[in-house]
Amino acid sequence: MAPRARALLIAAPAVLPVALVLTGALVAALLQSLGLLPIIGEPEFSTAAWDADGELLLATGISVYIAAASTVLSVVVGFLIAAYVLTSGVSSRVLAVLSAASVPIPHLVAAGAMGLLLSDAGFLARVFGMPSGFPGLVGGRGWGAAILEFGWKESAFVALVLVGSMARSAGGLCEAAATLGASAKQRMLHVLLPLALPALGVSALVVFVYTLGSYEAPWLLGPVSPEPLPVRAVRLFGSIDLTARPEAMATALASVVVGLAAIGAGLLLLRRVRGWR
Amino acid sequence: MSSSLTFDRVSRMFGQSEVLSDVSLTVPARSLVALLGASGSGKSTLLRIASGLDAPSSGSVLVDGQDASAVPAENRGIAVVFQKPLLFPHLTVVDNVAFPARMAGVTRREARSQALEFLDLVQLGGFARRMPGQLSGGQEQRVSLARALAAQPRILLLDEPFSSLDSRLTDDMYELVGKIRAELEPTIVLVTHDRREASVLADTIAVLDEGTILQHGPVPELHYQPATRAVNRILGGLNEVPGHAAGGFHTSVLGRVRVQPGVPDGPALLVVRQEALRLIRNDDGGTSSGDEAPTGVVTEVKSMGAHVLVRVRVESAPGSGSTAVESIAVELAGAPALRAGDRVGVSLAGGQGWVVRA
Amino acid sequence: MQAYQPVRLRAAGGTGITRPLLGGLLFLWILLPLVPLILWSVAAEWRAPDVLPGAFSTDGLAALLRPEVLTATGASLVLGLSVALPATVLGALAAFAIRRLPNGWARGVEMILLAPLAIPPFALVMGSNVLLLGARVPAFPSVVLVLTVTALPYTVFMFRAALASYDDQFEEVARTLGASSRAVLARVRIPLLARATARAAFLAFLVGWSDYITTLLVGGGQLLTLPLVLGSAASATGNEQLTAALSLAMIVPPLLLLALLAVPGPRRRR
Numbered sequence: 001m002a003p004r005a006r007a008l009l010i011a012a013p014a015v016l017p018v019a020l021v022l023t024g025a026l027v028a029a030l031l032q033s034l035g036l037l038p039i040i041g042e043p044e045f046s047t048a049a050w051d052a053d054g055e056l057l058l059a060t061g062i063s064v065y066i067a068a069a070s071t072v073l074s075v076v077v078g079f080l081i082a083a084y085v086l087t088s089g090v091s092s093r094v095l096a097v098l099s100a101a102s103v104p105i106p107h108l109v110a111a112g113a114m115g116l117l118l119s120d121a122g123f124l125a126r127v128f129g130m131p132s133g134f135p136g137l138v139g140g141r142g143w144g145a146a147i148l149e150f151g152w153k154e155s156a157f158v159a160l161v162l163v164g165s166m167a168r169s170a171g172g173l174c175e176a177a178a179t180l181g182a183s184a185k186q187r188m189l190h191v192l193l194p195l196a197l198p199a200l201g202v203s204a205l206v207v208f209v210y211t212l213g214s215y216e217a218p219w220l221l222g223p224v225s226p227e228p229l230p231v232r233a234v235r236l237f238g239s240i241d242l243t244a245r246p247e248a249m250a251t252a253l254a255s256v257v258v259g260l261a262a263i264g265a266g267l268l269l270l271r272r273v274r275g276w277r
Numbered sequence: 278m279s280s281s282l283t284f285d286r287v288s289r290m291f292g293q294s295e296v297l298s299d300v301s302l303t304v305p306a307r308s309l310v311a312l313l314g315a316s317g318s319g320k321s322t323l324l325r326i327a328s329g330l331d332a333p334s335s336g337s338v339l340v341d342g343q344d345a346s347a348v349p350a351e352n353r354g355i356a357v358v359f360q361k362p363l364l365f366p367h368l369t370v371v372d373n374v375a376f377p378a379r380m381a382g383v384t385r386r387e388a389r390s391q392a393l394e395f396l397d398l399v400q401l402g403g404f405a406r407r408m409p410g411q412l413s414g415g416q417e418q419r420v421s422l423a424r425a426l427a428a429q430p431r432i433l434l435l436d437e438p439f440s441s442l443d444s445r446l447t448d449d450m451y452e453l454v455g456k457i458r459a460e461l462e463p464t465i466v467l468v469t470h471d472r473r474e475a476s477v478l479a480d481t482i483a484v485l486d487e488g489t490i491l492q493h494g495p496v497p498e499l500h501y502q503p504a505t506r507a508v509n510r511i512l513g514g515l516n517e518v519p520g521h522a523a524g525g526f527h528t529s530v531l532g533r534v535r536v537q538p539g540v541p542d543g544p545a546l547l548v549v550r551q552e553a554l555r556l557i558r559n560d561d562g563g564t565s566s567g568d569e570a571p572t573g574v575v576t577e578v579k580s581m582g583a584h585v586l587v588r589v590r591v592e593s594a595p596g597s598g599s600t601a602v603e604s605i606a607v608e609l610a611g612a613p614a615l616r617a618g619d620r621v622g623v624s625l626a627g628g629q630g631w632v633v634r635a
Numbered sequence: 636m637q638a639y640q641p642v643r644l645r646a647a648g649g650t651g652i653t654r655p656l657l658g659g660l661l662f663l664w665i666l667l668p669l670v671p672l673i674l675w676s677v678a679a680e681w682r683a684p685d686v687l688p689g690a691f692s693t694d695g696l697a698a699l700l701r702p703e704v705l706t707a708t709g710a711s712l713v714l715g716l717s718v719a720l721p722a723t724v725l726g727a728l729a730a731f732a733i734r735r736l737p738n739g740w741a742r743g744v745e746m747i748l749l750a751p752l753a754i755p756p757f758a759l760v761m762g763s764n765v766l767l768l769g770a771r772v773p774a775f776p777s778v779v780l781v782l783t784v785t786a787l788p789y790t791v792f793m794f795r796a797a798l799a800s801y802d803d804q805f806e807e808v809a810r811t812l813g814a815s816s817r818a819v820l821a822r823v824r825i826p827l828l829a830r831a832t833a834r835a836a837f838l839a840f841l842v843g844w845s846d847y848i849t850t851l852l853v854g855g856g857q858l859l860t861l862p863l864v865l866g867s868a869a870s871a872t873g874n875e876q877l878t879a880a881l882s883l884a885m886i887v888p889p890l891l892l893l894a895l896l897a898v899p900g901p902r903r904r905r
Binding site for chain 1: 748
């Protein structure tokens, strides 16, 4: 057998289920969203699910806002953690271990913990003596608690990626920069930051796409209405009203489209950043 | 702008092990001192302490006589060229060299024009717009040197900067160091494990072994008047002939040799460089003087390229009352027609010897 | 020449406070969300304005031993292992195959295998649910299939990374030293890839262990795992104790596994 055919055969048990589930799911979702694959009744083409009173557009806007804010927060804090880990003494090792240990904590657990921490009568409010002006993070229109949950979890992920990509080079280059007169702040801005940029870009893209499609935090920590894409899709999908199905599928596909668009734009941007590689 | 550098009783502990103990050394302004030692001798640690990248456990570092211990690395005015070039991968060659000026707040334009001058100094003016990844190893190290010089340091530290280059490139680099010294007169400390490199470049060599300085002196002194056996070995000396010192003379299989004054009577090792010995063919008709040269049998002839290393088993002169036998190494130029088993005489050029404690 | 060491540059007098301040804030950022979780898990009574619980009890933790919670924990373990096994094996095979394929083909295969990362899990689940129901696949295998597809990008990525730094010359040198191809596999390739395998299996296990949305939508309530129990506790009010205890029950097993992975083994290289 030709080596290529042999290799393809070895890859097949992994490739086939992925390809089948992926295409099957997307095609079925598309057909259902257009009314062509109803659970009961006759197929009838309709685009009604795609323009339901601008609700889909609103949900998309909210999802993009949550994902963008979470990405910015994760990238900034993740970079700070990585910079601290790479340039400090013993305490940095402890921080690195703690940060890495928080990566496998499920988002559901993190969302529950954020609820206990940030709600009106939560731990933080109690620490500050229950001030009347405590911001409505949980259930508020700003999705503050959900964004903080994503930021908390994903900053640890970003830090892990950054430390992994820079561990070998950062030490030597920072020392060289110091002997050339760069202060601690200058080393961070002119050495570590540009060094981190490619990995920072990739991890930002991963965080954006992930938070865009993540259900648990906005569901537990967000307001009942309006809803971001995942919450709306899951609610409509579980609705007793079977006519809600096409709208659920349209919502799900909207999140796929936004995610793919973000990946396309991100890869274009990253290619420019990586020019010097 | 060049400053002197002084280590005053510097010690450094890593956990329980002492990497440097009580090191004192002065590097005069505008001189080049080589720190010579094997890996693990503490020489790189000493350099890191000088640059401020590491702090001594006790003792202090003085720049122009002033304690620099509290000054962080970025304000010391001490630049380092490391073994690896450590060029910033996100900056062009010229921006790497412009880096120190940019950090000091100089405008980009001004910093670049200064950087170009330093690139010209290392003969890489044409490579300014390249990325570090597009250079060869030797070029990268030149850029690294230019970048360190662009910081206009009071002292320049070189931490085995040429050890990963091939020998032709290192010779070019030695020439470059000479040129830089002539033009800019920086104070330089060079860390190296290569005694040839130390000898070629340095005014004085400090020999470091197991965290202490064994000897610091001019290059010839280290070779011909080593303070201890260890220094002799580190400088590549092969002969330590056991014998007895008495009244300013040393007696051994090599006969009675006048040695340096002030040697106490008792057992002592005669240190003779293999390059300072000559061989006399016995069939040449003997020596002219009445002083009979010690003789021996050739045991090995080893080629070292243009030179040959000959090992001779030398026995005590008959009638000396001793039956000692020593293997003596002699380095000769050319390709002498010698074979194992040949009988030869060994003579010491100059007739002056140097002994160290046994 | 030296193992990686963080740079320890002594800060100048004026900026000396910035670094400890930053470090303190980062520690707080990582640890603070866990504090109420741990306190609630052992609190008996913790009324609103009190900063600390008024009384402590083990009731919350004891609730973890209730039969329905134990069953859910068991279901989660089985699900995690059922995803980890196929995802790790298939991921390893695919990574080896990609290495042997010519460039264009390798890129294509890799793109397909990484594609699930780009699709939000709930969208994947909703679409495939229609098909799985149509094909009358029972709930548990359906969940395992969808989660294995979700986990494959991670395992493939882990093995690709390990193989990228894996030098074929190790195998070549073993051959020249007289090892048969079976011995090369057993004595060289498997030991050298053991850590990557463990990491890949850990990630795939996590996908199954911590999944909420797939189990909810595909399982249709028939499959009750730990995350589903936690989800219903967390979404209701007044359940802080149970929420906290269930959260700890979800965190601790993966952390123990992670600690096991991090223990420096004899073959560990830095």
